[in-house]
Amino acid sequence: GDSVTQMEGPVTLSEEAFLTINCTYTATGYPSLFWYVQYPGEGLQLLLKATKADDKGSNKGFEATYRKETTSFHLEKGSVQVSDSAVYFCALSEPGAGSYQLTFGKGTKLSVIP
Amino acid sequence: EAGVAQSPRYKIIEKRQSVAFWCNPISGHATLYWYQQILGQGPKLLIQFQNNGVVDDSQLPKDRFSAERLKGVDSTLKIQPAKLEDSAVYLCASSGLAGVMSTDTQYFGPGTRLTVL
Numbered sequence: 100g101d102s103v104t105q106m107e108g109p110v111t112l113s114e115e116a117f118l119t120i121n122c123t124y125t126a127t128g129y130p131s132l133f134w135y136v137q138y139p140g141e142g143l144q145l146l147l148k149a150t151k152a153d154d155k156g157s158n159k160g161f162e163a164t165y166r167k168e169t170t171s172f173h174l175e176k177g178s179v180q181v182s183d184s185a186v187y188f189c190a191l192s193e194p195g196a197g198s199y200q201l202t203f204g205k206g207t208k209l210s211v212i213p
Numbered sequence: 214e215a216g217v218a219q220s221p222r223y224k225i226i227e228k229r230q231s232v233a234f235w236c237n238p239i240s241g242h243a244t245l246y247w248y249q250q251i252l253g254q255g256p257k258l259l260i261q262f263q264n265n266g267v268v269d270d271s272q273l274p275k276d277r278f279s280a281e282r283l284k285g286v287d288s289t290l291k292i293q294p295a296k297l298e299d300s301a302v303y304l305c306a307s308s309g310l311a312g313v314m315s316t317d318t319q320y321f322g323p324g325t326r327l328t329v330l
Contacts, residue, residue, distance in 0.1 A: 103255075133318075142217075142304060142321040142324050143304065144321070145318060145320070148318065188255050188256075200269065201246075201306075201319060203256050203257075205253070205254055205255050206255055
Protein backbone atom coordinates (compact mmCIF):
# COMPACT_ATOMS: atom_id res chain seq x y z
CA GLY A 100 0.00 0.00 0.00
CA ASP A 101 0.89 3.67 -0.12
CA SER A 102 3.30 5.02 2.46
CA VAL A 103 5.22 8.18 3.32
CA THR A 104 8.53 8.31 5.16
CA GLN A 105 9.87 11.59 6.45
CA MET A 106 12.95 12.44 8.43
CA GLU A 107 12.51 12.08 12.12
CA GLY A 108 12.78 15.04 14.38
CA PRO A 109 12.91 17.02 16.35
CA VAL A 110 14.88 19.51 14.29
CA THR A 111 16.25 22.58 16.01
CA LEU A 112 17.61 25.47 13.95
CA SER A 113 18.75 28.98 14.59
CA GLU A 114 16.81 31.82 13.00
CA GLU A 115 17.80 32.46 9.36
CA ALA A 116 19.23 28.94 8.96
CA PHE A 117 18.46 26.79 5.91
CA LEU A 118 15.82 24.11 6.36
CA THR A 119 15.47 20.76 4.65
CA ILE A 120 12.99 18.11 5.73
CA ASN A 121 13.28 14.93 3.69
CA CYS A 122 10.24 13.04 2.49
CA THR A 123 10.04 9.93 0.32
CA TYR A 124 6.98 8.01 -0.72
CA THR A 125 5.75 4.70 -2.05
CA ALA A 126 2.69 4.64 -4.27
CA THR A 127 1.23 2.39 -6.92
CA GLY A 128 0.14 5.15 -9.28
CA TYR A 129 0.71 8.87 -9.72
CA PRO A 130 -0.12 10.57 -6.45
CA SER A 131 -0.45 14.20 -5.57
CA LEU A 132 2.01 15.26 -2.86
CA PHE A 133 1.46 17.67 -0.02
CA TRP A 134 3.12 19.35 2.91
CA TYR A 135 0.85 20.23 5.80
CA VAL A 136 1.89 22.27 8.84
CA GLN A 137 0.47 22.03 12.35
CA TYR A 138 1.12 24.94 14.68
CA PRO A 139 0.82 24.32 18.43
CA GLY A 140 -2.79 23.80 19.45
CA GLU A 141 -4.12 24.10 15.91
CA GLY A 142 -5.31 21.80 13.15
CA LEU A 143 -3.41 20.98 9.98
CA GLN A 144 -2.99 23.67 7.36
CA LEU A 145 -2.06 23.02 3.77
CA LEU A 146 1.37 24.52 3.16
CA LEU A 147 1.97 23.51 -0.44
CA LYS A 148 1.22 20.80 -2.97
CA ALA A 149 2.36 19.37 -6.29
CA THR A 150 0.28 17.19 -8.56
CA LYS A 151 2.72 15.84 -11.14
CA ALA A 152 6.36 15.08 -11.69
CA ASP A 153 8.74 18.07 -11.69
CA ASP A 154 6.06 20.39 -10.31
CA LYS A 155 7.30 22.76 -7.64
CA GLY A 156 4.95 23.76 -4.86
CA SER A 157 5.74 26.94 -2.97
CA ASN A 158 4.21 29.06 -0.23
CA LYS A 159 5.47 31.42 2.49
CA GLY A 160 9.08 30.90 1.37
CA PHE A 161 8.81 27.11 1.53
CA GLU A 162 9.37 25.00 -1.58
CA ALA A 163 9.20 21.35 -2.54
CA THR A 164 9.71 19.68 -5.91
CA TYR A 165 7.96 16.47 -6.98
CA ARG A 166 10.77 14.10 -7.97
CA LYS A 167 9.31 10.98 -9.52
CA GLU A 168 12.69 9.39 -10.25
CA THR A 169 13.67 9.46 -6.59
CA THR A 170 10.07 9.31 -5.24
CA SER A 171 10.81 12.33 -3.07
CA PHE A 172 9.22 15.63 -2.08
CA HIS A 173 11.70 17.33 0.21
CA LEU A 174 10.66 20.56 1.94
CA GLU A 175 13.09 23.48 1.90
CA LYS A 176 13.23 27.05 3.14
CA GLY A 177 16.17 29.35 2.73
CA SER A 178 15.83 31.31 5.97
CA VAL A 179 13.63 30.07 8.79
CA GLN A 180 11.94 32.29 11.35
CA VAL A 181 10.83 31.64 14.91
CA SER A 182 7.25 31.69 13.65
CA ASP A 183 8.00 28.61 11.49
CA SER A 184 8.23 26.47 14.63
CA ALA A 185 5.61 23.75 14.09
CA VAL A 186 5.17 20.12 13.09
CA TYR A 187 5.43 19.45 9.36
CA PHE A 188 3.68 16.51 7.71
CA CYS A 189 4.37 15.11 4.27
CA ALA A 190 1.40 13.38 2.68
CA LEU A 191 0.23 11.83 -0.54
CA SER A 192 -3.16 11.41 -2.13
CA GLU A 193 -3.89 8.83 -4.77
CA PRO A 194 -7.31 8.84 -6.40
CA GLY A 195 -9.23 5.60 -6.24
CA ALA A 196 -12.90 5.24 -7.09
CA GLY A 197 -13.28 9.01 -6.83
CA SER A 198 -11.69 9.09 -3.40
CA TYR A 199 -8.66 11.21 -2.52
CA GLN A 200 -7.56 9.83 0.79
CA LEU A 201 -4.44 11.25 2.40
CA THR A 202 -1.62 9.06 3.66
CA PHE A 203 0.60 10.95 6.09
CA GLY A 204 4.14 10.61 7.34
CA LYS A 205 4.79 10.70 11.06
CA GLY A 206 5.62 14.39 11.12
CA THR A 207 8.78 16.36 11.84
CA LYS A 208 8.83 18.85 14.67
CA LEU A 209 10.78 22.01 13.89
CA SER A 210 11.91 24.41 16.57
CA VAL A 211 13.54 27.68 15.53
CA ILE A 212 15.46 29.55 18.20
CA PRO A 213 16.30 33.26 18.06
CA GLU B 214 -15.05 31.92 4.09
CA ALA B 215 -15.58 29.98 7.31
CA GLY B 216 -13.35 26.97 7.84
CA VAL B 217 -14.11 23.53 9.17
CA ALA B 218 -15.68 23.76 12.63
CA GLN B 219 -15.31 21.10 15.33
CA SER B 220 -16.56 20.77 18.87
CA PRO B 221 -15.71 20.25 21.59
CA ARG B 222 -12.05 21.23 21.45
CA TYR B 223 -11.15 19.12 24.47
CA LYS B 224 -12.80 16.18 26.21
CA ILE B 225 -11.74 14.09 29.17
CA ILE B 226 -13.63 10.89 29.95
CA GLU B 227 -13.07 7.66 31.82
CA LYS B 228 -12.66 4.36 30.02
CA ARG B 229 -15.89 2.61 29.10
CA GLN B 230 -17.74 5.92 28.86
CA SER B 231 -19.12 7.21 25.57
CA VAL B 232 -18.22 10.41 23.74
CA ALA B 233 -19.33 12.23 20.60
CA PHE B 234 -17.58 14.73 18.39
CA TRP B 235 -19.21 17.12 15.95
CA CYS B 236 -17.93 18.53 12.68
CA ASN B 237 -19.32 21.13 10.31
CA PRO B 238 -17.41 21.22 7.01
CA ILE B 239 -16.75 24.17 4.74
CA SER B 240 -19.99 25.23 3.11
CA GLY B 241 -20.63 23.34 -0.10
CA HIS B 242 -17.99 20.67 0.46
CA ALA B 243 -19.35 17.27 -0.44
CA THR B 244 -16.59 15.11 0.99
CA LEU B 245 -15.96 14.82 4.72
CA TYR B 246 -13.20 12.88 6.46
CA TRP B 247 -12.54 11.89 10.06
CA TYR B 248 -8.94 11.22 11.10
CA GLN B 249 -7.40 9.95 14.31
CA GLN B 250 -4.04 11.47 15.26
CA ILE B 251 -2.23 9.71 18.08
CA LEU B 252 0.51 11.72 19.78
CA GLY B 253 3.72 11.63 17.76
CA GLN B 254 2.11 10.16 14.65
CA GLY B 255 0.53 11.38 11.47
CA PRO B 256 -3.25 11.40 11.10
CA LYS B 257 -4.89 8.12 10.15
CA LEU B 258 -8.13 8.06 8.18
CA LEU B 259 -11.09 6.58 10.03
CA ILE B 260 -13.97 7.23 7.65
CA GLN B 261 -14.78 9.17 4.49
CA PHE B 262 -18.21 10.43 3.45
CA GLN B 263 -19.31 11.64 0.04
CA ASN B 264 -22.46 13.66 0.71
CA ASN B 265 -24.36 11.41 3.14
CA GLY B 266 -22.89 8.12 1.94
CA VAL B 267 -19.86 6.25 3.27
CA VAL B 268 -17.01 5.93 0.75
CA ASP B 269 -14.52 4.14 2.98
CA ASP B 270 -14.75 3.01 6.59
CA SER B 271 -12.26 0.16 6.37
CA GLN B 272 -10.10 1.54 9.20
CA LEU B 273 -12.94 2.41 11.55
CA PRO B 274 -13.10 0.09 14.59
CA LYS B 275 -16.77 -0.63 14.11
CA ASP B 276 -17.20 -2.47 17.39
CA ARG B 277 -16.86 0.84 19.24
CA PHE B 278 -16.75 3.68 16.70
CA SER B 279 -19.64 4.97 14.64
CA ALA B 280 -20.12 7.99 12.43
CA GLU B 281 -22.98 9.55 10.54
CA ARG B 282 -23.63 12.40 8.17
CA LEU B 283 -27.38 12.21 7.84
CA LYS B 284 -28.12 15.30 5.76
CA GLY B 285 -24.84 15.42 3.90
CA VAL B 286 -23.62 18.45 5.80
CA ASP B 287 -22.40 18.12 9.39
CA SER B 288 -21.20 14.88 10.90
CA THR B 289 -20.91 13.17 14.26
CA LEU B 290 -18.28 10.64 15.33
CA LYS B 291 -19.06 8.54 18.39
CA ILE B 292 -17.00 6.20 20.54
CA GLN B 293 -18.80 3.76 22.83
CA PRO B 294 -17.25 2.42 25.00
CA ALA B 295 -13.96 4.31 25.03
CA LYS B 296 -10.63 2.62 25.70
CA LEU B 297 -7.38 4.10 26.94
CA GLU B 298 -5.84 3.72 23.48
CA ASP B 299 -8.51 6.01 22.00
CA SER B 300 -6.72 8.99 23.53
CA ALA B 301 -5.87 11.09 20.49
CA VAL B 302 -6.80 14.18 18.51
CA TYR B 303 -9.76 13.61 16.21
CA LEU B 304 -9.55 15.71 13.10
CA CYS B 305 -12.28 16.48 10.63
CA ALA B 306 -11.50 17.58 7.09
CA SER B 307 -13.55 18.46 4.03
CA SER B 308 -13.02 18.87 0.31
CA GLY B 309 -14.80 19.12 -3.01
CA LEU B 310 -17.86 21.01 -4.10
CA ALA B 311 -21.25 19.33 -4.00
CA GLY B 312 -22.08 17.69 -7.29
CA VAL B 313 -18.44 17.67 -8.39
CA MET B 314 -15.92 14.89 -8.09
CA SER B 315 -13.76 15.06 -5.00
CA THR B 316 -10.64 17.15 -5.28
CA ASP B 317 -7.33 16.25 -3.76
CA THR B 318 -7.00 19.19 -1.35
CA GLN B 319 -8.45 18.72 2.12
CA TYR B 320 -9.09 21.46 4.65
CA PHE B 321 -8.83 20.56 8.32
CA GLY B 322 -10.61 21.69 11.44
CA PRO B 323 -8.80 22.44 14.73
CA GLY B 324 -9.48 18.96 16.09
CA THR B 325 -10.87 17.55 19.32
CA ARG B 326 -8.31 16.36 21.85
CA LEU B 327 -9.69 13.30 23.68
CA THR B 328 -8.13 12.02 26.86
CA VAL B 329 -9.37 8.68 28.20
CA LEU B 330 -8.47 7.99 31.85
